[in-house]
Amino acid sequence: MNKNNKGLELVDGPLNVQTITNNWYTAYKDSNYGAIITFVGIVRDEDEIEGLSFDVYEPILNSWFNTWQEKAEKKNALVLIAHSRGDVLNHNSSYIAAVCSAKRRVALEMIDEFVEDFKKTAPIWKYDLKNNNRVYAKDRSTKIDGAGILAL
Amino acid sequence: MVKVEFLGPISNETLTLDIDNLSQLASILQKNENVSTWLETCAVAINDTLVSSKDVPLQEGDRISLLPPVCGG
Numbered sequence: 040m041n042k043n044n045k046g047l048e049l050v051d052g053p054l055n056v057q058t059i060t061n062n063w064y065t066a067y068k069d070s071n072y073g074a075i076i077t078f079v080g081i082v083r084d085e086d087e088i089e090g091l092s093f094d095v096y097e098p099i100l101n102s103w104f105n106t107w108q109e110k111a112e113k114k115n116a117l118v119l120i121a122h123s124r125g126d127v128l129n130h131n132s133s134y135i136a137a138v139c140s141a142k143r144r145v146a147l148e149m150i151d152e153f154v155e156d157f158k159k160t161a162p163i164w165k166y167d168l169k170n171n172n173r174v175y176a177k178d179r180s181t182k183i184d185g186a187g188i189l190a191l
Numbered sequence: 192m193v194k195v196e197f198l199g200p201i202s203n204e205t206l207t208l209d210i211d212n213l214s215q216l217a218s219i220l221q222k223n224e225n226v227s228t229w230l231e232t233c234a235v236a237i238n239d240t241l242v243s244s245k246d247v248p249l250q251e252g253d254r255i256s257l258l259p260p261v262c263g264g
Contacts, residue, residue, distance in 0.1 A: 080264045093263075094198070094199050094200075096198050096199075096256070096258070098239040099236060099239055099241070099256075099258070102239065102240075122263065122264075133264070134263065134264040154264070157263050157264060158262065158263055158264045159261070160261065161261060161263040162198065162199075162258055162261055163261055163262065163263035163264075164198070164199030164200055164259065164261060164262065165262040165263070165264075166200070175199070175200035176262055177200075177260070179262050180259070180260035180261055180262040181260055181261060181262065182232050182234070182260045183234035183241065183258055183260070183261060184234070184241075184243075185234050185235075185241060185242070185243035186231075186232055186233055186234040186258075186260070187230070187231050187232065187233070188213065188217075188234075188235055188242070188243065188244060188245050189213065189216060189217040189220055189221075189230045189233065189235060189245070189257075190217075190221075190230040190231040191217075191221060191230075
């Protein structure tokens with residue numbers, strides 16, 4: 040079912056949280072999942088930023104997502120993601136993740152692992168929007184496993 | 192020939208190189224001042240599959256991507 044990356048949605052600019060989460064609920068409420076857990080990430084006003092901006096590399100994001108979907112299916116669960124490309128101003132959402140599962144405990148545990156793995160593994164680059172500049176959030180970024188093979 | 196692309200914040204044009212393996216790529220990029228400081232933190236993918244070793248032969252037409260540290264969400 041994941042050949043078309045069903046469940047992974049990329050949007051230019053901020054996410055429309057109401058529409059996306061309502062669509063997910065409508066799409067999956069009749070699938071006999073006992074729990075749907077949604078995580079909504081919102082850009083915070085901190086360090087004098089005006090917002091965040093994102094680059095996304097889709098081919099590897101698709102593989103990452105498909106691996107997660109296979110893992111979820113083994114536990115009778117389903118994972119969903121929506122993420123922004125480009126600029127998202129403060130107090131808007133750039134990231135929504137969800138787990139649908141027959142059992143609540145599976146969903147509660149999986150949403151934690153899914154969100155954390157996304158942040159440190161998915162091929163997405165974050166920039167602060169500050170004084171009309173787009174500044175790579177180097178200090179908040181994480182090396183992908185296996186990084187450094189081309190270094191001296 | 193292979194293509195080498197630089198993702199995210201690395202500002203370098205895509206390169207087209209006549210090389211057979213990743214060790215040759217490492218030597219070339221270590222001399223490129225736009226890129227050399229990124230090498231320690233970059234992961235490498237060949238045709239969109241991440242690799243964990245330099246001991247991978249390259250084929251004609253391969254596409255190599257350098258992925259600097261990530262931060263989604």
